[in-house]
Amino acid sequence: MDIMNTDGMLRLSLLEGQARAFLIESTQLVETARRLHGLSRIATAALGRTLTCTAMMGAMLKGEKESVSVTIKGGGPIGSVVTVGHADGSVKGYVDNPGVDLPRTTKKLPVGDAVGKAGKLTVVKDLGLRDPYVGQTNLVSGEIAEDFAMYFTASEQVPSLVSLGVLVGDKVEAAGGLIIQMLPGASEAAIRSVEMSAPMFADISATMKEYHLKGALEQLLVHLQPEILGESQPVFKCNCSRERIERMLITLGREELEDMIATQHGAQVDCHFCNKRYEFTEAELQALLHQATGEER
Template identity: 45%
Template sequence: MTDYIVRASAANNQIRAFAATSKNLIEHARTIHNTSPIATAALGRLLTAGAMMGVMMKGDKDLLTLQIKGNGPIGGVTVTANSKGTVKGYVYNPQIMLPANPQGKLDVGGAIGEGMLTVIKDLGLKEPYVGQTNLVSGEIAEDLTYYYATSEQVPSSVALGVLMNKDNTVRCGGGFILQLMPFAEDEVISKLEEKISGLKGITGLLDKGMTPEMILDHLLGDLGMEILEKYPTGFECNCSKERVEKAVISIGKKDIKEMIDDNKPIEVNCHFCNEHYIFTVEELKEIYSKASR
């Protein structure tokens, strides 16, 4: 199944909902970053969330960045998404290994530890919107639920899951974000809370082969759920040698001159997609001539 996101509403627009299947994009991220199972789970959860939160934005050029920094051994996770469903990301320590948590599952919370979640929305205004909250568990879904409640004052339920095969490939991945509108009636809120409290975990639904539509129907079918839109989603990086060259130019003539004096090619790595770009000494001389300071 190709990865995609669905947007839906329920209870006469009192609830808005997003659900995603993201197995392929998580597997792509695992392959290019060579992540351990626990790093794959952490990155996969945040990529899934980023993809859904990205399509919530309206403008074609709007960009979203999710950044988790913790004191655990994984260090942090960064994800960037746009409004078209494209997402990219990386973990600071992709090789981290930890024992399973008491529930026998990958201990993402232990890998991330205590720290901060930062949400940056670049909506084409003079200054980007920046929201920041403390991590409540490091499990990512709970942290985003807390972020929505405190930073955006939107009561939300976020569920994210990644299930691994024994050969460390991704078995399934996905999630949902349910949000109550300010005019939601008490009866609707109670019904939704009851449904969510009875949910044992998103990975169980994904592992049964349930699609995003089926997951939302399972949660909101009794509340008049209506699918509004469907978006393809995938892992895609927009880096290029030209963009990297601009970054090298920005470091200034002094540092570029030192690189030239070393008389060796330099290699620049893209954190997001792990692509390597080589610049020869001759290319560095051309870059030096373009630098303004």
């Protein structure tokens, strides 16, 4: 049975322009990631939260060629969590260890234990300039939302409230997120009313499950006078292609290709982001070797 896709994302102005917000329902997006990677429940929560935040960060970009990449490396058993987002709402991502499992001591999935907190959150933004923007902060808890809040506040110097949630059983039941950022010149009263609302945002996946995007907007933000500035469709989408993989093989260089031909008589390349497999015959590798040799001259 197909579930109706209710995913969506809103870009909002709050409190007459004193703050901006991004609100997202990302249930199908996270379910797609879970299925593609065969994620355990903890891995679904960890990657799902990160993908949800990355989709909102993509909506902060201006141009369609721009991208934002996030790497969370906390030393925990999940390894690295890696995501990439674009302005149109498309995101992709993976974790090193999709099967990670840990005993549950409370009702909540121990995401922080799986991710670890002895490490960093790194954000790279490719804004089409010569050098990408790179920002980095130490992890707070490995629970993801707190770590992003620290990143925005410390690295981008924008005081931010971040709530991310994934409700997962046999499949993803609901996922969503909210970022509220205070803008320069916000009054003390505006800051206080956002801070005092924080407890309402604590269980955002349950809110999305019950009310979906527009209902959640009413439930969570109506007292902050939200004004919708834009709407987009978040989706898990990988932009890999045979041509891209061929380029990658060519850039490995002549020796590497000759070695693949001699020892493996072909190559299998799996895309990290979507698990799609690309196969190359010995003859196809020979053709790429020909190109690589031509480029080295």
